[in-house]
Structure formats: C-alpha cells, structure tokens
Amino acid sequence: MANIGSTLNKRYLLKKHIAGGGFAQVFLASDLLLGRQVAVKVLDQSMARDADILKRFRQEAKAVATLEHPNILPVYDYGEANSAPYLVMPYVSGGTLGDRMKQGPLTLDEIGVYLDQIGSALDYAHEQGIIHRDVKPNNLLIRSNGQLALMDFGLAKVLENAAVVAETGVFGTIAYMSPEQFQGLVGPLSDIYMLGIILYQMLAGKLPYEGNTSQVLLAHMQLVPATLAGTPNMRSMHPAAVQELDQVILKVLAKLPNDRYQTCQALCSGYYKALKADPAKSAGKYRRDDNANILDLGGTIIDKNLVIPSTPLHNQAMEGVSVGKSPVPPAPDLNATESTLRDIPPNPPDLNETIVAPHRPPAKKDLLKPARLIVTTEPDQGFEKIFDLVGETVTLGRARDNQLWIPLEIISRYHAVCNLLDPQKQTYKISQLKSPNPLRFNGKEVQEKVLEHGDIFEIGKRGYAQYIVKLQYQAPEYG
Numbered sequence: 001m002a003n004i005g006s007t008l009n010k011r012y013l014l015k016k017h018i019a020g021g022g023f024a025q026v027f028l029a030s031d032l033l034l035g036r037q038v039a040v041k042v043l044d045q046s047m048a049r050d051a052d053i054l055k056r057f058r059q060e061a062k063a064v065a066t067l068e069h070p071n072i073l074p075v076y077d078y079g080e081a082n083s084a085p086y087l088v089m090p091y092v093s094g095g096t097l098g099d100r101m102k103q104g105p106l107t108l109d110e111i112g113v114y115l116d117q118i119g120s121a122l123d124y125a126h127e128q129g130i131i132h133r134d135v136k137p138n139n140l141l142i143r144s145n146g147q148l149a150l151m152d153f154g155l156a157k158v159l160e161n162a163a164v165v166a167e168t169g170v171f172g173t174i175a176y177m178s179p180e181q182f183q184g185l186v187g188p189l190s191d192i193y194m195l196g197i198i199l200y201q202m203l204a205g206k207l208p209y210e211g212n213t214s215q216v217l218l219a220h221m222q223l224v225p226a227t228l229a230g231t232p233n234m235r236s237m238h239p240a241a242v243q244e245l246d247q248v249i250l251k252v253l254a255k256l257p258n259d260r261y262q263t264c265q266a267l268c269s270g271y272y273k274a275l276k277a278d279p280a281k282s283a284g285k286y287r288r289d290d291n292a293n294i295l296d297l298g299g300t301i302i303d304k305n306l307v308i309p310s311t312p313l314h315n316q317a318m319e320g321v322s323v324g325k326s327p328v329p330p331a332p333d334l335n336a337t338e339s340t341l342r343d344i345p346p347n348p349p350d351l352n353e354t355i356v357a358p359h360r361p362p363a364k365k366d367l368l369k370p371a372r373l374i375v376t377t378e379p380d381q382g383f384e385k386i387f388d389l390v391g392e393t394v395t396l397g398r399a400r401d402n403q404l405w406i407p408l409e410i411i412s413r414y415h416a417v418c419n420l421l422d423p424q425k426q427t428y429k430i431s432q433l434k435s436p437n438p439l440r441f442n443g444k445e446v447q448e449k450v451l452e453h454g455d456i457f458e459i460g461k462r463g464y465a466q467y468i469v470k471l472q473y474q475a476p477e478y479g
Contacts, residue, residue, distance in 0.1 A: 002027065002042040008081040012040050012088060024057070028091060031076075038076060042086040054085065061087055063130050064153045071121035073141060073151035089151070094144060098137030101202065105233045108275060111202045114140075115271055117148040118195055119264030126188040126263075129395060129414055133186055135194035136176045137201070175207050179221045179255050180392065187393040187419065189257035192264055196252030199271070203245060204231040208253065225249055237278065244274035257392070258421045369477040371426050371451070373418075375406055378468045383408060389428055394418040396471075397433075410437055410460050410469055421450065426476040430457070437465070451475075 002025065007013045012029045018039070019026040029040040043057045061078035068074070077088035097114065100106070106114070118140065125132060132139075132153060141149045178193035180186065200208045208225035209216045228234045228249065229242050237245075248270045254260045261267040371389040373396075387404045396404035399413040406415075412435035421427045431448040432438055438445045440458045449455070453475035460468040 002040075002081070002084060002086070007032070008040065008042075008086060009079050012038065012086075014040065029088075031088070037091045039089045039091045040086050041089065043084050045082075045084050057085055057087075061085075066128060067125060067130065067153075069121055069124045071117045071148050071150055072125065073149040090149075092141040092143055092149060094142040096138050097140040097142065097148065097198075100142065101137060101205075105205055106202050111199070112268075112271065112275075114148060114202065115195075115199060115268050118150065118198070119268050121148075121150045122188075122191050122195065123264045126191070129417075131186055131188055131393075132191050132194075133181070134173060134176075135191050135198065136173050137198060174213055174216050175209070177220060178257075180257060182217060182221060185392045185420075185423075187257060189260050189262070192260055192262075192267060193253060193257075195264060195267065196249065196260070199252065199267070200225060200228075200249050203233060203249075204228055205233045206231070208249075221255065225253055238280060241275055241278040244277040245271070248274050367426070367476055367478055369474075371428055371476045372474045373404060374472040374474065375404075376470045376472070377408070378470060381408060381467050389418055389420075389426075392420045392423075394428075395433075406469065408469060410465060410467065412437065415459070418451070427451070428473075430471075430473075437461075439471075 002008070002014060004014050004017060004027070008029075011031065011033050013032055014027040014029050016028040017025060018028050024041050024043050027040045027042065029038050030036075031038050043054070058078075061075055064072070064075045065078075073089055073092070075087055075089055079086055079088075118135070122132065122135070130153070132150065134152065135150070139150060139152045141151055143149055176194045176197045178186075178190040181190055197208060209219035209223065211219070227242075227246050229239070229246070234242050234245075248267070251259070251270065252261050252267050261270060373387045373389060374385075375387065376384050383406070385406075391403070394404060394417065395402045395414060396406065396411075396416045396418070397414040398407060398409075398411040399405075400407075402414065404418075412433070414433050415435050415437075416430055416432055416439060418428045418430050421429050428451045429448055430439065430451055432446070437459050438447075439449075440446070440461070441449060441455065446457075449457075451473045453473065455473040457471040457473075458468050459471070460466075462468060
C-alpha cells in the first residue's frame with residue numbers, strides 16, 4: 001500500500017496526497033534520481049486485483065507514452081511496487097480549467113484559446129487511434145506558462161483494442177458523457193461531444209443539463225440544450241452572434257455522432273465564424289501558444305453493470321415522458337468519484353426542459369449477420385479471413401491491436417478505420433489512415449467511402465506491388 005513517506009522502487013518518495021480518483025490515488029513525490037517534483041498515480045491495491053481494471057491502467061501508460069503533444073500531459077515512467085502499478089507524470093500546480101471557471105466568466109478570447117488547445121490535443125490523439133472518453137474541466141490542467149494539459153487517459157480506449165462493443169463498460173462523468181456512451185459505444189465523436197459540453201459551460205457559466213443523475217442521463221439522450229440567450233455571460237453579446245453560437249452548440253451536441261462536427265478543428269472554426277456574426281467586431285486571431293493558467297484529478301464514474309433504459313439516439317423524447325408534475329430526488333454530485341445509475345426510475349422525472357415531439361421508432365428486424373469484410377490476396381499469400389464489423393469504430397492494420405488484424409507487409413500498422421454512421425441500419429464508412437499503400441476503389445485512390453454491399457477495395461497498385469490485398473464488403477443480413 002502506498003503511504004506518505006514511502007519510496008517506490010527506491011526512486012519516488014511520496015510526500016503529499018493530492019488527489020484520489022475512482023480507482024487510483026495521486027501523490028506529490030520527489031524523483032530521487034533526477035531531483036525533481038513529480039505526480040505519482042498509484043492504482044489502489046483492491047483495484048489492482050481486478051484484472052480488467054489492471055489492464056486499463058497498464059493501457060493508460062502505453063497509450064499516453066505514445067503521445068507527444070504540448071497539450072497532453074506526458075507519462076514519465078511506469079512501474080509496480082508492492083503489487084500496485086503506478087504512473088509518474090509532471091506535477092502541475094496551477095489548478096484545472098474547472099477551477100478557472102469557478103473564478104468568474106471567461107472572455108471570448110480565453111474561450112477561443114482553450115477551445116483551440118483542447119481540440120488540438122484531441123484531434124492529435126484521435127489521429128493516433130486513441131480516445132480519451134472522459135474529457136472534462138477537471139482533467140485539464142493549466143501549466144505555469146498558461147497552456148492546458150489534457151490528463152488522465154486512464155479511461156482511454158485505444159481504437160486498436162479488440163474488445164467487443166457489447167462487453168465494453170460504461171465509463172465517464174455523467175455531466176459530460178455523450179448519448180452513445182450510455183449504451184457502451186464510444187468513438188472520437190464522443191470526445192468531441194464532451195468538448196461541446198465544456199464549450200457550452202464556458203459560454204453560459206453552467207452545464208447544459210442539470211438535475212439529478214437520471215434527469216441528466218435522459219437529457220443527454222433526449223433533449224436539446226437551452227439557448228445561450230439570456231445567460232449572464234452572453235448579455236453583452238450581439239444577438240446575432242449568440243444565435244450563431246446556439247447553432248454551433250446544437251451541432252456539436254447532436255445526439256447522433258454523424259450529425260456532429262467530425263473534428264475538433266471544425267468545431268473551432270464554427271466558433272470563430274459565429275463570433276464574426278457580431279457586426280461591430282469580428283473574431284480575433286487565436287494562437288494555441290498564447291494562453292491563460294491549472295490539480296484536481298477529478299473523479300470518474302465507473303460502473304460496468306450499468307442498467308440503462310433503451311432509448312433512441314435522436315433529438316426526440318421517449319413516448320410516455322411526462323413533464324411538470326413528477327417529484328425528483330435530491331441532485332447528486334455529477335463529478336462524484338463513483339456513482340451508479342441502477343436506480344433510474346421507469347418513468348423519468350420532470351426534466352424542466354422543452355422536449356421535442358414524441359417519436360415512435362419503426363419496428364426492428366432481427367440481425368442475422370453483422371456487416372463483414374472478406375479479406376483475400378491476389379495471388380494467394382496464404383491469408384484469407386472474414387471479419388465481422390462490430391462497434392462504432394473498427395480499425396484495420398498490421399499491428400496486432402487492430403480489430404481487423406491483417407499480418408501482411410503491404411498493410412500499414414494502422415491502415416484504415418471503419419466508422420459506424422447509422423446504428424439502426426449498421427451503415428459503415430471506411431477511411432484511409434496514413435499509409436504508403438492507399439485504398440483503391442474501381443482502380444482509383446479513395447480517402448473514404450460509405451460502404452455498400454459488394455464493394456471491393458484493393459491495397460497495392462497493380463503492376464507494381466508483388467500482390468494485392470482485396471477487401472470485399474458484405475452488408476448486414478436481417479430476418
């Protein structure tokens with residue numbers, strides 16, 4: 001057990017307990033070898049006995065160690081002491097973005113700079129195949145030079161992980177979680193949704209959805225955020241700019257991932273464009289290097305046994321939702337270290353929000369076979385396999401941690417990614433990642449394409465490559 005005054009592996013002297021998350025404790029420590037202050041995150045021994053949590057903790061070290069970005073907090077070291085693994089990170093004493101927001105309203109310039117920095121970090125991580133899954137103000141530290149540092153990838157799910165979506169636990173903090181996360185699905189667009197919640201919070205001075213746990217959960221899945229007009233932070237803004245910012249918020253917080261901004265950079269551009277709607281002024285130039293000042297390793301909700309009511313992921317309310325009369329239980333702390341949603345009432349309480357017209361989803365057919373990719377080679381290289389496409393994001397490549405593992409030299413380590421566009425129709429889009437051997441469709445290079453039954457893609461240029469890898473798509477079968 002890690003205690004103040006103990007030394008981990010004769011190197012890290014634990015001096016002060018500074019935070020505790022859902023599955024780890026964080027200490028201020030001295031690196032006796034290099035003579036510097038560091039933050040040491042130690043997994044609780046009770047958690048270390050859980051093979052699944054231990055795997056995620058090790059995954060955090062491996063995932064973050066691959067990331068090199070000025071707005072991502074790096075990992076210095078990883079080790080195990082007294083049967084408990086630990087991570088060593090820089091110690092940042094300036095507080096969090098959450099702390100900054102408590103001090104008072106942010107200027108539009110501050111919001112733009114923070115949005116740039118968070119978005120840059122997330123876009124970079126997504127390009128590396130890593131999803132954060134718990135983006136929130138308490139996970140954003142402010143360094144002494146004013147730069148934000150995104151931390152706590154402990155819940156990050158590397159895209160190449162071969163876990164089946166049906167077995168994925170629900171992780172995150174309720175106030176910021178995307179609708180699909182409540183159903184065990186997660187992807188880069190989930191992170192963008194969470195950034196959208198932070199943007200709303202910075203603009204309005206409050207969260208878009210407030211109330212008890214079940215109210216907030218249902219609001220994420222069923223309601224649209226209230227307009228920014230009338231909030232104290234927006235009173236001095238021109239109505240035209242506020243109206244445009246409302247549209248930005250509606251898009252980034254869309255219930256269906258495909259309806260959102262597809263990158264954080266696109267979200268940032270939308271923000272700047274909205275500010276220019278003010279006829280009296282236009283958006284200034286923003287630089288990620290010119291920022292503001294942030295250590296509270298806020299808790300994370302972890303509950304693999306979460307019971308969630310089945311709801312359509314649309315901007316519509318469920319049938320039977322009544323508004324205005326139902327009593328509600330006391331509101332919990334939405335940033336609590338651990339929480340459970342097992343006791344969600346069958347009839348949702350009054351959410352005190354406008355609900356769009358009820359929607360009756362069409363009857364569903366049974367899925368007999370999921371969408372599939374059939375991989376063959378020409379001439380035959382002794383590799384042939386049929387892969388099921390399961391989950392919101394599925395990667396293809398030569399590295400073993402891809403869901404679609406193709407151990408052929410012509411394939412890059414992370415060659416392509418298939419993103420689920422429509423969960424109901426199981427429609428996927430394939431996109432090229434960085435590779436010297438691009439995807440070819442009908443003889444032409446393609447960066448991305450919505451998959452249709454019978455599509456055949458080739459990797460390797462005929463007449464030049466020693467062999468061709470063929471990917472044939474088969475649409476899902478229903479009965």
